[in-house]
Amino acid sequence: MPGGLLTDLYELNMAASYLRRGMDRTATFSLFVRGLPKARGFLVAAGLESCLELLESFSFTGVELEALGSMGFDDRALSDFSTLRFQGEVWAVPEGRIVYSEEPVLEVTAPIAIAQLVETVLLNQITLHTTLASKAARYAIAAEGRRLVEFAFRRTHGLEAAMAVARASALAGFTATSNVEAASRYGLDVAGTMAHSFIESFPTEGEAFRAFAEDHPGRTTFLVDTYDTLGGVRAAIDTIHDLGLGGELGVRLDSGDLDALARGARALLDDAGLTHAHIFASGGLDELEVHELVRAGAPVDAFGIGTQLGVSADAPYIDSVYKLVEFGGRAVMK
Amino acid sequence: MPGGLLTDLYELNMAASYLRRGMDRTATFSLFVRGLPKARGFLVAAGLESCLELLESFSFTGVELEALGSMGFDDRALSDFSTLRFQGEVWAVPEGRIVYSEEPVLEVTAPIAIAQLVETVLLNQITLHTTLASKAARYAIAAEGRRLVEFAFRRTHGLEAAMAVARASALAGFTATSNVEAASRYGLDVAGTMAHSFIESFPTEGEAFRAFAEDHPGRTTFLVDTYDTLGGVRAAIDTIHDLGLGGELGVRLDSGDLDALARGARALLDDAGLTHAHIFASGGLDELEVHELVRAGAPVDAFGIGTQLGVSADAPYIDSVYKLVEFGGRAVMK
Numbered sequence: 162m163p164g165g166l167l168t169d170l171y172e173l174n175m176a177a178s179y180l181r182r183g184m185d186r187t188a189t190f191s192l193f194v195r196g197l198p199k200a201r202g203f204l205v206a207a208g209l210e211s212c213l214e215l216l217e218s219f220s221f222t223g224v225e226l227e228a229l230g231s232m233g234f235d236d237r238a239l240s241d242f243s244t245l246r247f248q249g250e251v252w253a254v255p256e257g258r259i260v261y262s263e264e265p266v267l268e269v270t271a272p273i274a275i276a277q278l279v280e281t282v283l284l285n286q287i288t289l290h291t292t293l294a295s296k297a298a299r300y301a302i303a304a305e306g307r308r309l310v311e312f313a314f315r316r317t318h319g320l321e322a323a324m325a326v327a328r329a330s331a332l333a334g335f336t337a338t339s340n341v342e343a344a345s346r347y348g349l350d351v352a353g354t355m356a357h358s359f360i361e362s363f364p365t366e367g368e369a370f371r372a373f374a375e376d377h378p379g380r381t382t383f384l385v386d387t388y389d390t391l392g393g394v395r396a397a398i399d400t401i402h403d404l405g406l407g408g409e410l411g412v413r414l415d416s417g418d419l420d421a422l423a424r425g426a427r428a429l430l431d432d433a434g435l436t437h438a439h440i441f442a443s444g445g446l447d448e449l450e451v452h453e454l455v456r457a458g459a460p461v462d463a464f465g466i467g468t469q470l471g472v473s474a475d476a477p478y479i480d481s482v483y484k485l486v487e488f489g490g491r492a493v494m495k
Numbered sequence: 496m497p498g499g500l501l502t503d504l505y506e507l508n509m510a511a512s513y514l515r516r517g518m519d520r521t522a523t524f525s526l527f528v529r530g531l532p533k534a535r536g537f538l539v540a541a542g543l544e545s546c547l548e549l550l551e552s553f554s555f556t557g558v559e560l561e562a563l564g565s566m567g568f569d570d571r572a573l574s575d576f577s578t579l580r581f582q583g584e585v586w587a588v589p590e591g592r593i594v595y596s597e598e599p600v601l602e603v604t605a606p607i608a609i610a611q612l613v614e615t616v617l618l619n620q621i622t623l624h625t626t627l628a629s630k631a632a633r634y635a636i637a638a639e640g641r642r643l644v645e646f647a648f649r650r651t652h653g654l655e656a657a658m659a660v661a662r663a664s665a666l667a668g669f670t671a672t673s674n675v676e677a678a679s680r681y682g683l684d685v686a687g688t689m690a691h692s693f694i695e696s697f698p699t700e701g702e703a704f705r706a707f708a709e710d711h712p713g714r715t716t717f718l719v720d721t722y723d724t725l726g727g728v729r730a731a732i733d734t735i736h737d738l739g740l741g742g743e744l745g746v747r748l749d750s751g752d753l754d755a756l757a758r759g760a761r762a763l764l765d766d767a768g769l770t771h772a773h774i775f776a777s778g779g780l781d782e783l784e785v786h787e788l789v790r791a792g793a794p795v796d797a798f799g800i801g802t803q804l805g806v807s808a809d810a811p812y813i814d815s816v817y818k819l820v821e822f823g824g825r826a827v828m829k
């Protein structure tokens with residue numbers, strides 16, 4: 162866990178002044194979102210858990226104090242920093258609850274230097290998790306009960322954000338993630354099938370399907386759009402029949418006109434007696450496209466959601482602020 | 496550093512099939528960007544260093560293999576995974592170079608199971624760093640030589656992304672960062688002054704300025720827009736004169752009509768004999784706004800750039816892919 166350097170320089174500049182001057186009275190800072198992103202009516206609060214972890218471990222190691230010394234902080238400031246730990250109160254909206262603009266998500270009441278120093282990480286974490294949980298909730302609403310699987314790992318802003326989107330989407334109702342580390346860490350269901358490269362590594366699509374089904378029996382989803390999508394569905398059906406496959410079966414559509422292809426695939430599967438086989442759709446879908454498919458009655462059972470969720474592409478940040486509202490009993494909200 | 500679980504489940508499914516079938520021939524995967532973001536003519540390649548670190552540490556710990564067992568991988572697969580290390584060749588564009596769409600940024604040639612398993616982290620890291628470096632380069636061009644300071648920490652998608660934006664923006668020509676940990680880690684210059692809350696913690700703006708200047712002499716930038724911006728400039732001038740302050744001096748404008756306020760502040764500072772005092776502007780600026788201010792001749796010496804850079808708000812991701820181009824000497828690009 163991080164030390165005290167995980168902050169902007171100005172927090173340290175201000176804290177040094179407060180400490181040097183004996184300004185240790187209690188301040189209350191409020192973290193809220195000033196304005197909602199365009200076309201958003203609400204946010205889903207998230208990130209509290211990691212904020213509390215960061216507050217609990219907040220301190221400066223010897224190496225960190227040395228680094229601050231080399232940046233120009235004097236011995237007095239370093240000595241003041243060396244004993245700091247988080248002591249104060251945190252009030253917060255529980256994760257997963259709806260919040261609106263101007264409504265406090267989290268409030269910190271602590272000696273002003275400490276409350277100031279933790280601003281940057283609190284904003285960073287609440288912004289990340291709340292942005293992602295809010296976007297995920299929009300998918301959950303749009304999907305009207307169909308299953309949602311989080312596929313964002315390759316597009317997120319680093320590995321930490323990949324873990325955050327798996328966690329936040331689970332909080333908002335997603336049923337599984339493709340992220341193996343996140344599934345292991347948070348106890349989530351994990352899902353995934355094969356890539357186009359797997360199909361291309363075999364001489365024919367049918368041979369690739371057969372190999373995969375032999376190796377992963379009991380739960381097989383065939384990626385059918387490498388060459389010709391409905392041809393791929395037919396090859397999947399042949400493989401299922403040839404191998405007498407049971408268990409959970411499905412096809413995944415990753416490109417093209419998903420509504421038309423889902424209807425075509427459904428008809429082929431039903432004609433082959435595979436009414437229980439699922440249709441899984443993916444391919445850069447935003448929540449409005451998911452809702453359009455659902456409302457049109459496309460026979461899609463589950464959606465894989467990646468880029469547009471993981472970087473919450475239409476609203477990559479929220480306008481969160483951490484405002485001093487009270488200091489030493491004096492109201493000071495700007 | 497991460498182990499083998501930092502991947503999507505389907506990579507492991509495919510790798511298990513390849514390994515089980517003795518498919519160990521060499522494959523070449525190419526990582527490139529399919530289409531540039533809207534209004535982008537080029538990208539700046541970045542992320543190679545972290546990719547190489549991840550490849551060097553790639554392996555499965557005992558605990559990770561246990562986790563995979565509980566997700567359904569059989570003993571044969573776990574045994575195959577247990578010995579894997581990255582062995583192969585990486586060809587890449589050096590960090591900081593311009594790349595275009597469809598142009599390989601990185602190519603991996605390795606036994607197909609290994610080349611497949613590393614897809615997710617390679618895409619994740621190249622996407623993150625390249626997105627940020629490309630955005631930062633746009634600011635560097637727009638600023639036409641004026642100084643740029645990276646202020647994005649509070650808005651980035653987590654702490655890892657905060658470090659990445661500090662690094663990527665330095666690569667593209669930014670002169671400093673507000674992120675203390677990143678400055679310490681990468682040897683960057685660090686910059687920062689005070690927040691509005693600091694001003695509010697004192698009975699008057701003048702007292703806050705005086706306290707700050709006393710505690711941080713030699714390099715003082717006054718945040719002047721808490722109550723009335725040009726009034727704040729006058730209070731800063733009074734403080735500079737009262738304390739006989741030398742060294743680097745400046746005022747920071749964080750809101751309002753930056754062009755008009757910069758001209759007003761410049762006139763007041765010059766009239767007070769402070770022609771050497773800098774004007775620093777910030778407040779959610781995108782690169783087009785920076786360019787507009789520069790082209791209009793606004794007397795701004797340096798810009799602080801946060802949200803719009805750190806989450807590359809207009810283009811939060813790039814359409815990067817990792818395509819199998821050759822397997823066992825056979826060209827297979829889809």
